[in-house]
Amino acid sequence: LKAAVSSDPLFVVETCELDRGGVSYTVDTLDHLLAAHPMEGKPGLVIGDDLASGFPFWRDPDGIVARADIILARRSGGMPDAFAYPCRFASNLLIPVSSTLVRQRVAVGGAWRHLVPDGVAAYIDTQGLYGLA
Known part of the structure; x- marks a missing residue:
């Protein structure tokens, strides 16, 4: 993730979930972020449309909505008909690229560098990931 966003000053990688360990x-992540990075208003929480139907079963969905503005982004090609929480809909393009596709292309020597940021391509190269020799 750091490699993917390193060239954009608008992004910061927060490792609190890794540092916390466990589930x-x-x-809880929103509580940490709001305490560590005070801000005016609420942050936006982008959720893929593929996760929307399961959102009511997340831990404390009402607490999440109280702490963050929910933004639903297209991933699967179709937005849910109904979402029981206040939200906005992102007007993002649906780009058919997945980490699985990238890993498969690297493994078989196919074209893949155009699918990832330059920093990610460099990381895959230097670490010899996905069968890259």
Whole structure:
């Protein structure tokens, strides 16, 4: 992730979920972020449309909505008909690239560098990931 966003000053990688260890819940991560990075208003929490139907079963969905503005982004090609929580819909393009596709292309020597940020391509190269020799 650091390699993917390193060239954009608008992004910061927060490792609190890794540092905390164990099971991680979005509501706890939001509590940490809000305490560590005070801000005016609420942060936006982008959730893929593929996760929307399961959102009511997340730990404390009402608490999540109280702490963050939910933004639903297209991943699967179709937005849910109904979402029981206040949200906005992202107007993102649906790009058919997945980590699985990248790993498969690297493994078989196919074209893949155009699918990832330059920093990620460099990391895959230097670490010899996915069968890259």
